[in-house]
Amino acid sequence: MQSTMQDVPLTVTRILVHGTVIHGRAQITTWTGDGTPRRRSFAEAGARATRLAHALRGLGVAEDDVVGTLMWNNAEHVEAYFAIPAMGAVLHTLNLRLPPEQLAWIVRHAADRVVIVDGSLLPLLAPLLPKLDCVEHVIVSGPGDRSVLADCHARVHDYEELLAAQTADAYPWPELDERRAAALCYTSGTTGDPKGVVYSHRSLYLHSMEINSAATFGLKQGEICLPVVPMFHVNAWGLPHAxxxxxxxxxxxxxxxxxxxLAEMIERERPTMTAGVPTIWQGLLAELDARPRDTSSLGAVISGGAPCPPSLMKAFEERHGLRVVQAWGMTETSPLGSIAHPPAGLTPEEEWPYRVTQGRLPASVExxxxxxxxxxxxxxxxxxxELEIRGAYIAGAYHGGADGEPTRPEDKFSPDGWLRxxxxxxxxxxxxxxxTDRVKDVIKSGGEWISSVELENHLMAHPEVAEAAVVAVPDEKWGERPLAxxxxxxxHSAEYEALRAFLGERVARWQLPERWVxxxxVPKTTVGKFDKKALRRQYAEGQLEVTVLPPVRAGE
Amino acid sequence: MQSTMQDVPLTVTRILVHGTVIHGRAQITTWTGDGTPRRRSFAEAGARATRLAHALRGLGVAEDDVVGTLMWNNAEHVEAYFAIPAMGAVLHTLNLRLPPEQLAWIVRHAADRVVIVDGSLLPLLAPLLPKLDCVEHVIVSGPGDRSVLADCHARVHDYEELLAAQTADAYPWPELDERRAAALCYTSGTTGDPKGVVYSHRSLYLHSMEINSAATFGLKQGEICLPVVPMFHVNAWGLPHAxxxxxxxxxxxxxxxxxxxLAEMIERERPTMTAGVPTIWQGLLAELDARPRDTSSLGAVISGGAPCPPSLMKAFEERHGLRVVQAWGMTETSPLGSIAHPPAGLTPEEEWPYRVTQGRLPASVExxxxxxxxxxxxxxxxxxxELEIRGAYIAGAYHGGADGEPTRPEDKFSPDGWLRxxxxxxxxxxxxxxxTDRVKDVIKSGGEWISSVELENHLMAHPEVAEAAVVAVPDEKWGERPLAxxxxxxxHSAEYEALRAFLGERVARWQLPERWVxxxxVPKTTVGKFDKKALRRQYAEGQLEVTVLPPVRAGE
Known part of the structure; x- marks a missing residue:
């Protein structure tokens, strides 16, 4: 029996048309820092997206061409978010926090033909341009010293002038296959080259539906969303589309x-929800503690990108009445992988064990x-x-090399296609x-895994310990064993035996380290995390004065 | 550039597995009328769905075979809802309110190999069985006199015995193409044969996501939904899946x-939302007026299937504090076509003009x-x-004839595939x-449309008019003109001129009828609507004593 349903693709174009027509009066408010935010309705942004598409086509952008954006979260970036995929081209959001060499690498790897750049970011882009042969056009939006582009090989345009020169006629948005590439975002992995995730129209549409469900973020008409998470990080977690x-x-x-x-815009513009990483919330908490503001409009503060310390969540709740909701995801997961809403019907105290998890899996994520x-x-x-996941908005490959074919590294994707x-x-x-851990930091001991993070947390709870890192080191008998x-x-001068006895009260005996130093x-990475690679290298090179305790025996 | 996202199908199987694992503790409570509802967790229902799939396979049900259900809204029907599509077969929900001849027709047209029937509905099914050669197995669920099946050609099974005889092992749910047929529902059109709409796994999944969005029904964990709308009417508006x-x-x-x-189960079981047709709410209102109950758990009463009289909505709100939300849809639209949530930020008075519309279009409906x-x-x-719509959960054809090919009648589907x-x-x-009207009831006069319903409503507002029907009759000059x-x-004995003058204060002059009788x-159909076909026939056959007034001229 054949289904009799229409075969209509799920596309960003549909989201654009729906948002600009049905919700044309909704607003995009861009903070300017001078007390006069830039306000634009969805209808106006939609009309401008139409002009942007005409302009890009005029510059020779064809279907499947890549257009980069080096922009903050602002209305013009939203226009690019919709115009570029809707015309059949690919939006490539450039992470302005990457080291310049990496930024140049991804522009070349993605073969961006056009880059739209905020004027304020020209000092970042201009020095890279001589290395970016692929870039034929640079479109500058907003104020900034354009003289830095004087010798650039690319043609330079002003965003507003370009839009003003276009017809106001509707753009003939093509009917697109929903599996077609819509947007490209590179992960800023700590090892190896950055890896490109190519979102499809289908995946962006389905992710928008998932985060609009009442069970997750539940965006609604009449509310105001403040995405602090940058639009170059996994599409600002999908919030502009949603x-x-x-x-x-x-x-x-x-x-x-x-x-x-941030505190000022929350007080003045009264958003009903916001989303960002814990370090942003840490800073906001200190600001609100020092200079209290009216933040009562905020129904939810969504925190993701890194685990949110429970102390931070509790401080927001107790001191400012704000509920922080933890969510988890990756560039590869669009990003909603889980969200920590507790089961219904619990007391606030009973909710905490659920709220400090990464969260519950939504229907779209296996x-x-x-x-x-x-x-x-x-x-x-x-x-x-190791968590492996599957779903229609989960990556199953990375953007490929010169041949354009996607790549599926074995350590990132299982043979049956799940994301590792x-x-x-x-x-x-x-x-x-x-x-609890990254796979690379886990200690694989005799067919079992020992969590380095769990041992570290227990050790750091000892009154005499300031810092503790646990890394895997090779062991003839067990494969790997922990080094503390x-x-x-x-x-203080606690003995290793005393520390191990302290640990022994908290974890299984077979997990207790023999090697101590x-x-x-503890050596740190540039972002302040324990540099476990450095520790392992120091151990391998014999630079650490390791004490080996006798293994703990049964009955001890 | 190729998308790098996983190609994972959207299926009913995914909804089943998600619901029974992640939300295994949610409950299905079936009213029994004896004070002891039947309670079953989603996990238990999922385990029973597994056994049902094993059982159906044991009876020879293969992929694409059709299994009919002649059942009320109960837990066993939910089990069938998931087991049948998940095993790759097609669920055919049989409308127990159809005339028996039509019911038999659709069982034969769909070629149901198995029918699962509530014991209470055996008196309806048994007399039809001799005409249903295609039905090889009848599975009876719950109490009912099975002796009526004594001479039946099909093998008869007891639902519970069948499930008890199966292995508890997981069923090897096949990986299904999302465009595959999942469920079949026939429209009960007033003209011609019933027409089958074949929902795909994809359309059911997308519709579930749409009604779970905060902007529409917004179902959430921890809440309780009471679908009064039958599970044989457009999948109970998709609520079991959602x-x-x-x-x-x-x-x-x-x-x-x-x-x-209904009032008793609302008071005792405290559902948070309910959904049904206006006649159900009319009856409930009268009941609550006569015997007030605690209905405070209900956040929303969703009304669809027919326009809900504003007076009914207001009575619920004023007398019982219940908010009725109007929604519109058809069997062909899965069914959510629109929902009448007003724009945010209005006063209750300002909301009414929006709440009495059919509602606002969601993103999935063009x-x-x-x-x-x-x-x-x-x-x-x-x-x-005429409203035409398009979308991934909107029908683009009907289940076909003997060749199995879908049919696309011109009056139902536009050449470019939209649903008329x-x-x-x-x-x-x-x-x-x-x-405002059905297309067949609209008067096509000189290239313009005149709404029969609008004229009727104005006429019935005249103090001397008890009833008024307006139908199109042929006119040499204008094509059609209204007959009042x-x-x-x-x-009372109001003159036609006076009635027309009354109308003339309310509608445009060119819409005023010349022909009056x-x-x-007014002749009525079996469901109590004006029988306009009968009126047109009576007019054509000269059975009506029509008075023709001179046309109203400009300036009059």
Whole structure:
């Protein structure tokens, strides 16, 4: 029997047309820092997106060409978000925080023909342009010193002048296959070259529907969303698309991401929800503690990108009445992988164990835990395995090399196509995910995994320990065993045996490290994390004075 | 550039697995009328769906085979809803209110190999079975006199015994193409044979996401949904699927659809939302007026299937604090076509003009208004045309004849594939739809459309008019002109000129009827609607004593 349903593609074009017509009066408010935000309706932004598409076509942009954006969160970036995919081209959001060499690498790797750049970011782009042969046109939006582009090989245009020169006629948006490429975002991985994730029209549409569901973010008409997460990070977590689908107004901070202007725009513009990373919320909390503002409009503060310290969540709630909701995702997951709404009907105290997890899996995301021996583990809340996920808005490959074919590195994708997240964690029977480690930091000991993070957290709870890092080191018998690297507090001199006994009260005996070393400080990466690679190298090169305790025996 | 996203199908299987695992503790409560509802968790229902799939396979049901259900809203029907599509077969929900001959026709047309029937509905099924050669197995669920099946050619099974005899092992759900047929529902059209709409896995999944969005029904975990709308009417408006996706518990009324048990189950089981047709709410209102109950758990009462009288909505709100939300759809639209949430920020008084419309179009539904001359009309809130719609969960054909190919009657589908709804209405610039007429009842006069319903409503507002029907009759000059058929209140004798003058203060001059006739009563269809076909036939056959007034001239 054949289905009799229409075969209508799920496209960004549909979201654009719906948002600009049905919700034409919703607003995009862009913060300017001078007390006069730039306000534009969805209808106006839609009309401008039409002009942008005409302009890009005039510059020779054809279907499948890549257009880069080096922009903050602002209305013009939203226009590019819709115009570029809707005309059949590919939006490439450029991460302005990447090291310049990496930024140049991804522009070349993606073969951006046009770059739209905020005037304020010209000092970043201009020095790179001589290395970017692929870029034929640079379109500059907003104020900024354009003289830095004087010798550039690309043709330079002003965004507003370009739009003003176009017809106001409707753009003949092509009917697109929903599996066609719509947007491209590179992960800023710490190892190897950046990897490009190519979102399809279908995946962006489905992700928008998922985050508009009442069970997740639940965007609604009449509300105002403040995406602090940059539009160059996984499409600002999909919020601009979702907002156009739901008719939710957008409040965009442009480059004013410091705590003081964020607090001011929240008080003045009264957003109903916001989303960003914990470090932003840490800064905002300090600002609100120092200079209290009216933030009562905010129904939810969504935190993702890194685990949110429970102390930060509690401080927001107790001191400012704001509810922080944790969510988890990756560039490869569009990004909504899970969201930590607790089950209904619990007291606030009962909710905490759920709220500090990475969250519950939505219907569009399938998950499984791959164990150390390759089998899959039960969802019992304790068995820890590598999280693998599957779904229509989950990446199954990366943008490829010169031949344009997608690549599927074995360590990132399973043979049956699931994404290997590189995260180790547990899942409860009702689908709450807790991530504890990165796979590369886990100690694979005799067919079992030992969580380095768990050992570190227990050690750092010891009153004499200032810092502790645990890394895997090779072991003839077990494959790998943990090496405990500790920094004692000034004036303290705890014995390794005492520290191990302390650990022994908290974890299984077979997990206890034999190898211990005391250092003045744990080496750190540029973003302040423990540099475990450096520690492993120092150990391998014999630079650490390791004490080996006898293994703990049964009955001890 | 190729998208790098996984190619994962959108399927009912995914909804089933998600609901039974992640939301396994959500409940299905089936009303029994004896004070002890039947309670079953989603996890239990999922395990039973697995057994049902094993059982059906054991009976020879293969992929693409059709399994009919002649059942009320109950947990067993939910099990069939998921097991049948997930195993690759097609669920055919049988409308127990159809005339028996039509019911037999659709079972044969769909070639149901198995019918699952509630014991309480055996008296309806048994007499038809001799005409249903295609049916090889009848599975009886729940109490009922099975002796009526004694001479039946089909093998008869007991639902519970069949499930008990199966393995508890997981069923190997096949990986299905999302465009594959999942469920079949026939429209109960008033003219011609019933027409089958074949929903795909994709369309059911997308519709579930759409009604779970915060902007429409917004189902959530921890809430309880009471679908009064039958599960044989457009999948109970998609609520069972959406509930499994969101983790919303289900309260199912089985055959207890009378106002008193409905009021009782609302008071005792405290659903948070309910959905049904206006006649159900009319009955419930009278019941609550007579015997007030605690209905405070209900956040929303969704009304669809027919226009909900504003007086009914206001009575619920004023007397019982219940908010009725109007929605519009058809079997062909899965069914969510529009929902009448007003724009945000209005006062209750300002909300009414929006709440009495059919509602606003969601992102998944595209609409256009086809005018009398074939062109498309502006969305200005006044231009009336036939509503045509498009979308991934909208039908583009009907289940076909003997060759199995879908059929696309010209009057139902446009050449470019849009659904012709047969409804005439207007759309506001911000997407609120108001339907006024059926296309067949509209008067096509000189390239313009005259709404029969609008003329009727104005006429019936005249103090001397008891009933008024307006139908199109042929006219040499204008193609068609309106014939006004009026029933005067007892003891009244208003002149046609006076009635036309009354109308003339309310509609444009060119719309005023020249032809008038007074009758003792307007003929009605079996469901109580004006029988306009009968009136047109009576006119054509000269059975009506028509008075023809001179046309109204400019300036008059």
């Amino acid at each position: 907002a156009f689908m739901a008719g939710t107004s957008l409040l965009l901070p442009d480059r004013f991401l410091q705590p003081a202007p 998950a499984r835990l791959a164990g150390p021996d390759g089998g899959f583990l039960p969802w019992d809340g304790t068995s820890a395995g 997240t590189g995260d180790v964690g547990t899942i409860t029977p009702d689908g709450y995910l807790t991530l 690297v500790v920094v004692l507090r000034d004036g 005391r250092v003045p400080a | 509930a499994f996706m969101a983790g919303t518990s289900l309260l199912l009324p089985d055959r207890f659809l009378q106002p008193a048990p 609409a256009r208004l086809a005018g009398p001359d074939g062109g498309f009309l502006p969305w200005d809130g006044t231009s009336a045309g 709804t047969g409804d005439v209405g207007t759309i506001t610039p911000d997407g609120y739809l108001t339907l 058929v009026v029933v005067l209140r007892d003891g 007074r009758v003792p009563a």
